[in-house]
Amino acid sequence: MRKPENQIIVIFGASGDLTKRKLVPSLYDLFVQNLLPEKYAIIGVSRSDLGDENFRSQMKEGIQKYAQSENKSLIDDFLKTICYQSVDAKSAESFFLLKARLNKINSEFDIPEKVIFYLSTPPSLYSIIPENLAKIGLNDESNGWKRIIIEKPFGYNHETAQELNASLKQNWNENQIYRIDHYLGKETVQNVLVTRFSNGIFEPLWNRNYIHHIEITSAESIGVEKRGGYYDGSGALRDMIQNHLLQLVGLIAMEPPSSMDSESIRNETEKVFQSIRKISEKDVHKFVIRGQYINSTVKGEKMLGYREEEGVNPESKTETYAALKFYIDNWRWGGIPFYIRTGKRLPTRVTEAVIHFKSTPHFLFQKEAVNGGSNQLIIRIQPDEGILLKIGMKIPGSGFNVQTVNMDFHYSDLPHKFLPSAYERLLLDSMLGDSTLFARGDAVMSAWEFLDPVIKAWESDKSIPVYGYPCGTWGPEVADDLIEEDGTTWRYPCKNLADDEIYCEL
Ligand code: BG6
Numbered sequence: 001m002r003k004p005e006n007q008i009i010v011i012f013g014a015s016g017d018l019t020k021r022k023l024v025p026s027l028y029d030l031f032v033q034n035l036l037p038e039k040y041a042i043i044g045v046s047r048s049d050l051g052d053e054n055f056r057s058q059m060k061e062g063i064q065k066y067a068q069s070e071n072k073s074l075i076d077d078f079l080k081t082i083c084y085q086s087v088d089a090k091s092a093e094s095f096f097l098l099k100a101r102l103n104k105i106n107s108e109f110d111i112p113e114k115v116i117f118y119l120s121t122p123p124s125l126y127s128i129i130p131e132n133l134a135k136i137g138l139n140d141e142s143n144g145w146k147r148i149i150i151e152k153p154f155g156y157n158h159e160t161a162q163e164l165n166a167s168l169k170q171n172w173n174e175n176q177i178y179r180i181d182h183y184l185g186k187e188t189v190q191n192v193l194v195t196r197f198s199n200g201i202f203e204p205l206w207n208r209n210y211i212h213h214i215e216i217t218s219a220e221s222i223g224v225e226k227r228g229g230y231y232d233g234s235g236a237l238r239d240m241i242q243n244h245l246l247q248l249v250g251l252i253a254m255e256p257p258s259s260m261d262s263e264s265i266r267n268e269t270e271k272v273f274q275s276i277r278k279i280s281e282k283d284v285h286k287f288v289i290r291g292q293y294i295n296s297t298v299k300g301e302k303m304l305g306y307r308e309e310e311g312v313n314p315e316s317k318t319e320t321y322a323a324l325k326f327y328i329d330n331w332r333w334g335g336i337p338f339y340i341r342t343g344k345r346l347p348t349r350v351t352e353a354v355i356h357f358k359s360t361p362h363f364l365f366q367k368e369a370v371n372g373g374s375n376q377l378i379i380r381i382q383p384d385e386g387i388l389l390k391i392g393m394k395i396p397g398s399g400f401n402v403q404t405v406n407m408d409f410h411y412s413d414l415p416h417k418f419l420p421s422a423y424e425r426l427l428l429d430s431m432l433g434d435s436t437l438f439a440r441g442d443a444v445m446s447a448w449e450f451l452d453p454v455i456k457a458w459e460s461d462k463s464i465p466v467y468g469y470p471c472g473t474w475g476p477e478v479a480d481d482l483i484e485e486d487g488t489t490w491r492y493p494c495k496n497l498a499d500d501e502i503y504c505e506l
Contacts, residue, residue, distance in 0.1 A: 001035060002432060003034075003035060003036075003037060003038070004035075004036070004037045004040075004428070004431035004432050005037060005112075005114065006037045006038055006039040006040060006111050006112055006114065007037055007040055007111065007112070007114040007115060007116065007144075007431060008040065008041045008042075008043065008102060008105060008106075008111055008114070008115045008116070009027070009040065009041070009042045009043070009115075009116045009118065009427075009431070010042075010043045010045055010098070010102075010115060010116065010117045010118065011023055011024075011042065011043070011044050011045060011118045011120060012045045012046065012087075012089060012117065012118065012119050012120060012121050012125070012129055013045075013046055013119065013120035013121035013122075013125075014044025014045050014046045014050075014055065014084065014120075015044075015046040015047075015048045015050065015058075016046070016120055016121070018120045018151070019044065019059075019062075019120055020058060020059065020061070020062035020066075021062060021065075021066050022066070022421070022423045023118065023120060023423060023427070024042070024044075024059045024062050024063060024082070025062055025063050025065075025066040025067035025068070026067075026421055026423040026424040026427055027042060027078075027427060028063045028067045028069065028074075028075065028078050029067050029068050029069045029420070029421065029424050030424055030427065030428055031074065031077075031078045031081075032067075032069040032071050032074055033069075035428060036431075037431070039109060039110065039111045040081060040111065041081055041082075041083065041105045041109060041111060042081055042082045042083070043082075043083055043084070043085050043098075043101060043102070043105075044059070044082065044083070044084045044085070045084075045085050045086075045087045045098060046086070046087070046121075047086065047087070047088050047089065048086065049086050050084050050086065051084060052082075052083045052084050054084070055082065055083070055084035056079045056082055056084075059079065059082060060075055060079060063075050063078070068418070068420075068421055068424075083101075083105075085097060085098055085101045089121065089125050089128060089129050089132065090125075090128060091132075092132045092135050092136070095132045095133065095135070095136050095138070096136060098138075099136050099137075099138065102115065102138075112143070112144045113143040113144035114144035114145050114146075115138070115144070115145075115146050115147070116146075116147045116148075116149060116430055116431065117129070117130075117133060117138070117146070117147070117148045117149070118148075118149040119148060119149060119150050119151060120151055121151075123151075123153055123156075126150055126154075126164055126168075127163075127164055127167040127168070129148075130148055130167075130168055130171060130172055131167065131170075131171060133146075133148075133171075134170075134171035134172070139171050139172055139176070141176075145176070145433070146176060147176050147177075147178055147430060147433070148168075148172060148176060148177055148178065149178040149179075149180055149430055149438075150168075150177065150178070150179050150180065151180055152179075152180065152181060152243050153234065153238060153239075153242075153243070154179050154243075154439070154444050155444070155448060156233075156238070157448060157452055157455055158445065158448035158449050158452045161444055161445060161448045162445060165441050165444075165445065169441075174440070174441055175435070177441070178430050178435055178438045179438055179439040179440075179441070179444060180426055180438060180439075181243045181244060181247050181438070181439045182244075182422040182423060182426065183243070183244035183245075183247055183248060183381075183422070184247055184422075184426070184437040184438070184439070185421075185422030185423060185424075185425040185426040185429075185437055186381060186382070186422045187385070187411070187419050187420065187425075188379070188380065188381045188382065188385045188386075188411070188419075189247075189248060189251065189381055190437070191379070191387075192248070192251040192252055192353070192379060193251055193260075193265075195379065195387060196252075196256075197256055202377075203256070205357065206332075206355075207332045207333070208332065208333055208334055208335055208336045209358075210357055210358055211336055211355060211356065211357055211358065212336070212356045212357060212358045212359075212374060212485075213336060213337045213338070213339065213356050213483075213484075213485075214252060214253075214336065214337075214338045214339070214353065214354070214355055214356065215338075215339045215340075215353070215354040215356065215490060215491060216245055216248060216249065216252075216338070216339070216340045216341075216352070216353045216354075217340075217341050217342070217350065217351065217352055217354075217490065217491070217493065218240055218244065218245055218341075218342040218350075218351040218381075219341075219342070219343060219346035219347070219348060219349060219350050219351070219474075219493075220342075220343070220344050220345075220346060220349050221345065221346060221347065221348050221349050221472075222344060222345070222349070223293065223303070223304070223306065223309060223320075223344050223345050223471070224306065224309050224311075224312070224320070224344060226310065226311075227311075228309045228310045228311030228312040229311035229312075230311075231311075231312070231318065231320075232311060232312045232313055232316050232318050233318075234318070235290075235318040235319045235320070235322070236290075236319045236320055236321055236322040236342050236343060236344070237290075237319060237322045237451060237454060237455065238451075238455075240322075240342040241322060241324070241340060241342060241451065242447050242448060242451050243439070243444075243447070245340050245342060246273065246447045246450075247269070247439065247443075248353060248381075249272065249276075249338060249340070250268075250269030250270075250272045250273060250443070251269065252353055252355075252379075253272045253328055253332070253333060253338075254268035254269050254271070254272050255268050255271065255332070256268075260436070261436070262434060262435045262436040265436055266435075266436070266440045266443065269443055270440065270442050270443045270446060271330075272328060272330075273443055273446035273447055273450065274446055275328050275329050275330040275333075276326055276327070276328050276329075276446075276450050277326060277327045277328070277329050278449075278450060278453060279324075279326065279450075279453055279454060280453060281453045281456055281457040281460075281461070282457075284453060284454050284457035284458070284461070284464060285457075285461075285463075285464050287324055287325050287326065287482070288322065288323070288324040288325075288454050289321075289322070289323045289324070289467065289475075289476055289478055289479045289482060290319035290321065290322050290458065290464070290465075290466050290467070291319060291320065291321035291322075291343065291466065291467040291468065291469045291475050291476040291479075292305075292306045292307070292316075292317075292318070292319060292320050292321065292466050292467070292468055292469070293305060293306050293320050293321070293343075293344060293345040293468075293469055293470070293471050294306070294468040294469065294470060294471075295308060295471070296470035296471045296472065298470075298471050298472035299472075303345065303471040303472070305468075305471075306318075306320050306344075306345075317458075317466050319458075319466060320343055320344045320345065321341070321342070321343030321344070321346075321467075321469060321475040321476065321479075322341065322342060322343070323339070323340065323341035323342075323475065323476075323479040323482055324339070324340055324341075324454070324482070325337050325338070325339050325482045325483075325484075326338050326340075326450075337483075337484055339482060339483060339490070341475065341479060341490065343469075343475045345471040345472065346472075346473070346474055346475060347472055347473065347474060347492075348493070348494060348495050349382070349383065349495070350380075350382070350383065350493045350494075350495060351380075351381040351382050352378055352379060352380045352381055352491075352493055352497075353378075353379045353381070354376055354377070354378050354379075354491050355376065355377040355378075355379070356374060356376050357374055357375040357376065357377070358374060359373040359374040360373035364400070365392070365400055365401070365402045366401065366402065373392060375389065375390055375391055375392075376389070376390040376491075377389050377390075378390070378491075378493075378497065380497045383495055384410060384412070384495060384496050384497040385410070385411040385412075385419065385497075386408060386409050386410035386411055386412075386413075386497050387408065387409050388406050388407065388408040388409075388497050388498060389406070389407045389408070390404050390405070390406060391404070391405060391407065392404055392405075393405045406498050408497060408498050410497060425437070426438070474490065474492060
């Protein structure tokens with residue numbers, strides 16, 4: 001694998017949870033695999049007055065707990081490359097301290113002026129930090145490239161996302177901006193492209209002639225945990241669908257790119273987003289269902305309802321579940337429904353896409369046993385990462401009785417079972433300057449444009465219900481009514497890819 005060129009990584013929001021749980025442990029994992037540059041430095045930045053040693057010991061804890069690598073013997077070596085700089089992100093003067101620190105590192109360790117600024121901060125700082133960096137020339141690429149990585153949420157709706165984009169574009173070019181969507185960093189999400197475009201058998205079937213509908217589920221069994229304050233201003237639609245799940249739709253629905261370079265792939269996903277049929281505000285109740293978990297007892301354990309969670313308004317209407325149906329108006333997908341659902345406090349943690357193929361034109365066998373001859377391809381993103389095809393097979397013995405059987409591949413069957421974490425992959429790509437797995441500005445805008453009417457209708461039309469659902473269930477039952485075909489429901493997946501019975505042990 002290619003090693004990135006020498007550079008400095010600056011992490012704003014260094015005292016936050018993401019830095020400790022994901023970013024620094026992922027950098028350590030890269031270090032262990034010898035995938036960090038020959039010469040590099042990591043500077044943690046936040047307002048707290050921490051000092052290098054304190055920061056290092058916090059990061060040590062994070063690495064010990066969260067790094068994937070089993071080899072923890074290199075932690076002290078790795079920590080030598082980390083330091084800390086206190087900066088008040090809102091004060092332009094304070095950025096001179098950062099510049100001085102960068103200059104010192106540049107000259108002391110002979111590292112070039114190539115810098116990544118990772119913004120792992122509250123979104124209210126996404127404009128101000130890039131602006132303050134630019135004020136002191138830290139966006140200037142004449143002596144080495146400069147990149148900024150921006151965490152989600154990128155905006156709160158179409159208008160605010162546009163404002164943020166416009167503010168960034170005043171000082172930074174699109175090729176310097178890396179909008180992170182950690183779903184794109186997941187191996188199994190990238191494998192959608194490999195499944196589709198490295199196998200001759202799938203692509204000829206991958207269209208409205210052979211596919212009946214597409215279903216994407218991203219379920220979590222946890223609630224909002226300690227993030228009630230953030231989540232109550234966000235909700236499932238903004239938190240999961242606008243970014244992660246629409247990006248997944250982009251990869252499932254796109255045309256083959258002309259090559260695997262960043263622009264070709266991102267051009268194709270953007271075309272998908274532009275072709276998604278808008279849901280008008282007055283039709284939102286027909287196409288979108290929202291729900292909220294209510295207090296309940298699951299396997300003897302009492303669980304709080306969403307409105308009782310810390311940081312949540314007791315009268316909140318924020319959705320912890322959302323399911324929607326939409327169409328992509330182009331030649332490949334005309335008339336084929338796409339269904340997406342996501343929620344917290346569902347029975348299990350699972351993310352998968354199910355391609356439901358059309359049934360045979362005339363079914364010769366007993367129909368009930370095998371979904372009337374319709375095959376399903378299940379692309380399992382997590383857990384039990386893999387892929388599964390459901391096909392009908394003859395039950396041995398007299399007659400022609402048919403049963404559905406699974407052909408499945410599990411990543412865990414590979415001799416090297418190690419799947420790099422999403423952050424590890426994305427950090428490495430940003431260091432290499434490969435933006436393929438980062439969301440481009442126009443795609444983010446198109447995703448907001450599609451969801452804006454839903455957001456507006458939910459805000460203004462009080463008659464659209466927020467359905468309560470007990471913890472540990474698959475959300476409001478009315479979500480089944482979104483599925484067009486009589487008798488067809490969502491799939492009820494289990495944590496094991498091959499088990500998909502409704503009553504499996506979750
Ligand atoms: C984050 C959301 O982006 O993704 C969280 O803010 C959610 O609410 C998380 O829990 C899910 O990510 P993953 O990788 O666990 O599926």
